[in-house]
Amino acid sequence: MTRLNKYHILPALALLLFGAILGVQFDSRLSADDALNQFEKLKQAFVIINGKYVERVDSKAMVEEGVKGMLKSLDPHSSYIPPEQVRDTRDRYQGSFGGIGIRFEPGDTARVVAPIAGGPSEKVGIMAGDRIVEIEDSTAIGLSGDQIQDRLKGKIGTEVTLTIYRPLADKRLTFTISRDEIPLYSIRSSYMVDDKTGYIEITRFAMSTHKEFMEKVTSLKKQGMERLVLDLRNNPGGVMQSAVKIADEMLGADMTLVRTKGRSAEMNTRYKGHDGGALENQPITVLINRQSASASEILAGALQDHDRALLVGRRTFGKALVQKQFELNDGSLMQMTVGRYYTPVGRLIQTPYEKGKMQQYYEEKSTSWRDAVYNVEEYKKSIPDSLVFKTDHGRTVFGGGGILPDYVVAPDTTSLATFIRGSQLDAIFAREWFSRHEQQIRSTWQNREQEFLASYEVPNDAISAFWSFAQEEDVLTLTPTPDSVNVKERVFPQSEADDLNSFVRSRLKGRLANVIYGTGTGQPILNRSNPTFQKAMSLWPSSIDLAGYHTASSPLKNE
Known part of the structure; x- marks a missing residue:
């Protein structure tokens, strides 16, 4: 074992601390000495640039660029989140924040679209149509949406003073509002399409998404829902566990929902279903498109592999990398890939990539997506046998770059x-x-x-x-x-x-x-007037056939 001298102690401690913060170990293929030498090289370069460069450098900015560069060299989806953006990122994952409870639209003066029902703003009398003109005695005119959000958000229980102009009354009014926990809803729309068809649109996956979903399902069932259109179009993903929980509501006991694999033992996990889901037998149609990614693809993939739902739309994004957040000493975050996920039949639907070649990654993704929309049969023939899989009941599905829907709806580009x-x-x-x-x-x-x-x-x-x-x-x-x-x-x-x-x-x-x-x-x-939705509504016989695999007698089988 190599003995460290005093000149190695400081970088060694820093290296160990760095590893402890990340909660990971150095690659077993990289010896302790090699890792130490590389870390010493990085430290040496920083000291030289900081002390000898012709102009004074911003050491904070330089370190941030260094972290971004390291992450960029790994894969297309590892990323750095600066301290000032961490709160918003965590709010999106948690599904709530401390605020005053309004939906607003920025402009020269931000317009209140609506106060959230039962929220702090509604309680004091803020109304839809009000214009935000001052926040805490400082003008709000001309502020961006992010700037207004930053001023309105804060710790629960603290107060903020808001001055608004009310066009209908031609008055300026001032309100002091106590901040409270405000939900960030994942479900933008849910309604009954007809007397038996429910519709739920999930726009992202946060910690609260499963709870929201179940509330909407319960409400729609009370209105007579017998079948569901689940809209995952433009959903970029989010919290994997929420997508898994929703898949569990539609699949039976012990069915594999998703598998994850990584270097650490905790990432080698199989998530399986439980008995008694709220939607285990009803016909389901899922809408997907190019912007459906990550957790959306986990849910869509589980339902397709088990022949549980009919997927309609266009091929999904193709992101099967699992990220975990690691906090750095200034409160910033590294959102780093720690594993890959596989659909129940073993598909890896991650679009292939070369480390560090981001532009090439997105260009190739765009080219293959066009083929998967406009030349579907040729696209299928081009997929190697190693990426061809069979569902539980023998349907052919594909890996290697997103999830291809069961029915592709190509847009009329000349329309x-x-x-x-x-x-x-x-x-x-x-x-x-x-x-x-x-x-x-x-x-x-x-x-x-x-x-x-x-x-x-x-x-x-x-x-x-x-x-x-x-x-x-x-x-x-x-x-x-x-x-x-x-x-x-x-x-x-x-x-x-x-x-x-x-x-x-x-x-x-x-x-x-x-x-x-x-x-x-x-x-x-x-x-x-949406072609994908309208085509999905014409394909219920296929969704009903799939539902029949999961129940002895589907109530809509003979429709």
Whole structure:
């Protein structure tokens, strides 16, 4: 064993401390002496740069860049979180924070979309439509959404003074609000599509997501839900355990939900189902797309491998790396990959990567995703046999780069309707149009959400204004020539726009509902014009057949 002299003691202690903070051991292939030499090299370079560089250096910034560089050399998803962002990151995982309980939309003056029911702001009288003009005697005009959030958040029980302008009353009002625990909801929308079909949209996975999910399931069952559309589109993931718990509600006892593998023993784990789940027999359709990642893919993969649900949409992101947070001495975090997860039949759906080659990783991911959407059969044939698997009941599924849905819905890339949805043009216009008609709309529809959804009609002048807005802002060009479609140049024939007035009316109503009552309120309306959702609603016979594997007699088997 090599003896350390006094010049090695300090870096050795630092090295041991570094390992203790991370809770990991050095690679067994790297000897203690080798590790010590590499650490000494890093320390030496820092001392030389800090003392000898031609200009004074910011040592904190230099260390941060060094940590980022080390993590970047590992894999595409290990990352560094600076101290000022840690609180927001932890809030998202925990599913709550200390705040005043409002949903707001930033602008020149931030507009309150709605106070959270039962929250501190509602209790003191803050109303939807109020404008935030001062926070603690300092102007809030022109602040970004993050800056406003930073000032409104704080320890539970502390107070913050807020001055608002109320357009309907033309008054400035001041409120002192005591901060309380505010939930960050994972479920943006849930409703009954028809008399037996429930819909739940999960936007991320936090510690509280399973509890939220069960509350929505209970509510929908009371309304007659016999089958479920679970929307995981655009869900980037989050807390793995929450996705596993939700999968457990749909799968039977002892079924494998997911496996994780890593260097440490704690990562080599099989998660299995328990008996008595809330949705073990009902037909289920899951919507996925390119932005469905990580924990979303764990849930979708478990349901697909066990033939429990029909997956509809587009291939998922392809992230099967498990991260763990390690706190550093200044409160910053390293969110570092510590393992990989595998679906129940053994699929690794991580997109292949070379260490340190981030741009290549995303470029190859984009290319293969296009093939998986527009050339599905050729894409399947290109997958090597080592990445081809069978589900419990013999269906073919694939590993190696995301989860391919059972039914792929490819977008019509030449369609003006597709362009409007993809560009969010309807959402942008709805906010602008609402700001000019807010007083009139609020005076009629404030606190009448269900009536608005049922009976409000977007006026014709708003439809005309939408098309004018699109052309005046150079978002698109409409021409009288029928064959003038050029998606790249955003040129479409006027005749196509004329045929889309009903589509635009519906989209604007859904967007306005989101602006007036909060994000997710308009989802029932927006889903009516969404091709993936509509195709899923036509595929219930397949979902019912899959459900039949899990129950002796499905109540909807003969539908």
